[in-house]
Amino acid sequence: MAEKILIIGGVALGPKAACRCKRLMPEADVTLIDENSNISYGGCGMPYYVSGEVQSIDALRATPYGRVRDPEFFASMKGVTVRSQTRALSIDRAAKTVLVRHTVTGEEEQLSYDKLVLATGASPRMPQVEGNDLDNVLSLTRLEAAEVIRRACEAGKVSEAVIVGGGFIGLEAAVALADMWGVKVSIVEMMPQLLPGALSASMGRMVSHDCTQAGVNVYTSEKVIRLEGRDGTVSAVITDKRKLSAQLVIFSAGFIPNGQLARDAGLDVAPFGGIVVDESMRTSDPNIFAGGDCVCIKNIITGKPGYLPLGSMANRQGRIIGTNLAGGRASFSGYVGTWAVKLFKMSFCGTGLTVERARAEGFDAVSVAVEQLDRAHFYPDKSMLGLELVVDRTSGGVLGMQGSCTDGIALKARIDAVAAALQCGKPTVEDISNLEVAYAPPFAAAMDVVNTVANVADNVLAGRFTPVSGAEFMELWEKRHENNIFFIDARPARAGQAVQAEYPEWHAIPLEDIRNRMHEIPQDRPVALICNTGLRAYDCVLALQNAGHTHVSNSLGGMQAVSKMGLTP
């Protein structure tokens, strides 16, 4: 008899598992249920639908050939039965049945299965504040919400919007609203930085600067208290610090995995709600698989259970489940946490742990940053690319890397190389120093920025200099009347002299002159160096140390990093 496969959830993982299983085991009876009408859509594309870059909602539901993936498509093209508007209420593991209810008719039914797949996804975390049920208070996690937002923008009903939470979707929504619709956007984030968890505090400032440069207000360390409405529609957001008028509020405060159905059925579920699965993506019941935004997966770097709700993870896990449903032996060994986001002028991208996250996990972590051109400096077309490498002092092991660049794809190339290294081995700083990436002048520098950042880490681990971040350098500069530090700008003379003209404490001593002008630098004061990217200053650090200076620091990423943070002397 044909094996009965039942899949609960039809956005990304569900359809992938269904189609893969059906390809390998054509005789299987595969049914997919979903409580909504729309299934199998590119959820990550919603911000681009809001912005208008994606013309129609159907484009997010269509194959590359424009065929909309509706139940009829799955039936005729894939041999998969889809029942939409059908909610799973409970699982009877002994009887191998799922009780479902049609969301419109209310009709209930028992569906039997031989193998069950939970692809129940995640729900947006909706802050429990007064007014969160007003109209135009949404999370950008369902096609219907994307439609509401775009219609409201098209109708000119939104002149001000507030994004609550500075995560990926919130920032992408901010770009869509501000850049394309001219909406005055404010982002309110409880944590002291945007993209907390994904980027260091230092790089979080670069994200904020990119947003504020585009006219977006960024309010970090600020909490939403309540929402106010007019005629049932939101009109203002009240935070602990201000009132922001808004005709649209988008919540982007993270996700909670939908693990209740699994928990009710007695399956192992982590305290935060993620369903526990093994490497074959099986739950604690071998007849039940789970994957995508509803599961807890192993973080390869920490070795601990973690969570990474991303459409790409769901797709890859879906294929694994499909293979295993058909009797195959595919496995998923865990995640390292690789991501990318395109903002206004800048893109940001990362893999593995940030320095703060690594320390919280118990690593003796340090991070180093560089700014360097992504291609040969003599090649005409190029961009300044910033990388921050996170390493473990004890082992010299690499724990993660994050970066920023106007050329998002050039950035992705460096991040993905380190991501692959983290997945396939336990790379050391030396491995990244020698990482053999594709080189020719239109593609990279002979000593590529990914090699350089590891070289700098090597120098820091070897104690060759004391690194400070651009933000730390500027903080020292701000407090120059308290700390007795001697500040040196090692850039070519003209750049440094322009600052020195305004602030005499800013000493323009180019690398070219450092040896000749050594006598100008007091031996009894700490020295803080900065240059354009950190490279020239490093040579100055060594010259100063050779001359007997013992307290010399170098600002990583130099003025390039500082200006990406929106800071100026």
Added chain:
Amino acid sequence: MAEKILIIGGVALGPKAACRCKRLMPEADVTLIDENSNISYGGCGMPYYVSGEVQSIDALRATPYGRVRDPEFFASMKGVTVRSQTRALSIDRAAKTVLVRHTVTGEEEQLSYDKLVLATGASPRMPQVEGNDLDNVLSLTRLEAAEVIRRACEAGKVSEAVIVGGGFIGLEAAVALADMWGVKVSIVEMMPQLLPGALSASMGRMVSHDCTQAGVNVYTSEKVIRLEGRDGTVSAVITDKRKLSAQLVIFSAGFIPNGQLARDAGLDVAPFGGIVVDESMRTSDPNIFAGGDCVCIKNIITGKPGYLPLGSMANRQGRIIGTNLAGGRASFSGYVGTWAVKLFKMSFCGTGLTVERARAEGFDAVSVAVEQLDRAHFYPDKSMLGLELVVDRTSGGVLGMQGSCTDGIALKARIDAVAAALQCGKPTVEDISNLEVAYAPPFAAAMDVVNTVANVADNVLAGRFTPVSGAEFMELWEKRHENNIFFIDARPARAGQAVQAEYPEWHAIPLEDIRNRMHEIPQDRPVALICNTGLRAYDCVLALQNAGHTHVSNSLGGMQAVSKMGLTP
């Protein structure tokens, strides 16, 4: 007493080793000699100087700040003594001296050393044909040659040029001459394809097509017999098949490592001329290091000694030697062979072995190819990206990957990820299926092309279908009157019908209709399927196999791959 470091060779590795050593060991006495006047230049940038994209020769010799790296620069900024126009004649390892001669004055001198570095580079392979000493017969390996070529182009003296050898520099020179100067360029390559060794025969056709589309004549499997001249300057190239008139001939037939000095000194040198070094980049004499284009290094994939003369390798190895000169313990574990080249409309990039190379090395290798958009298909800005993954049937291990795309950086991102995996582990097809690369719609597809190519490899290794390359498919099509194959175009109806209108043997049966029209497909004939990229045809293959067909093949990369090769039905 200060340690005496002597470095022979001043282009890439030499200066890097010198500066790194001097940074770590400021008291060292570091001398660098080179037989030419120009040192420390970006040799890989020469094609871009010829094209005019790089304005001046000095730009290739300068730091990012425009400071030319001449002997005075090394003396004042780096504390390194440079003696140019100084040729090393012999090494006396017992006395620890090097006999040198000034190339202009002829004066000879013994230089003593505590540690010696051989950075003697490589020489272009100059075919031993009559006329190879004529004027305007050059290899693009020295700044002086780049200057001659550019001046000749600027003066309008070159209307036809012949490139002998279809390697990287030759192709880059072809682009510079044809694209920027409107020169009529012909490429003559002895092997049956361009970029032999770097790309499969199949992808070699894509390179040829990119060149011919730009008006370049490509003559493969063709040998240069002699050169003819007029008044001492080249005027024509005579091959075994034709006469090509030419005012400029560029040899790009590979490199021979300059190992003679080492061999004469009794150091271990491989038969092909590469100096043998260990992981610390030491030669068989522990006081002598060597690196860059003159050494033999381990290929990590084959485990055998190999050769990879690339500026990026030289830079990274230079840093390792610098560290070890200063008493450090840096090591170089080998290479996988990662490269990139930008041609006319297309860029090509690769890592590891090609399928032909892998078979020659004794692997039971197979390769699979896909064409897929590099970003979410609904995202407006995107490119078709082709990848060919080379795998070992026996172990399921990945041996290499090569690709093509109009967006070279998007291609680099995929190649570098696999390159890193090859360096840090022994990745399997499953590892690449699950490779966690950065995803968001402006960066990648949820199931990225690098995952897809591994998924296809998985299906091929599992025997789920018989792959044929686009070139093989078109060959079968050409011979359709001999082979009894039934050809199906599974693209949406309109595309296939346009071809069918001209050739009735081309059956337009879109995936949508395959089940309904199964009766049209004869059970007793082999079936060859093609679609746009290979994806729809795969679903058709499975449908046909379910219906009892046993001889069904799928054209990998579909019509996208076929048209990249310049083939049409």
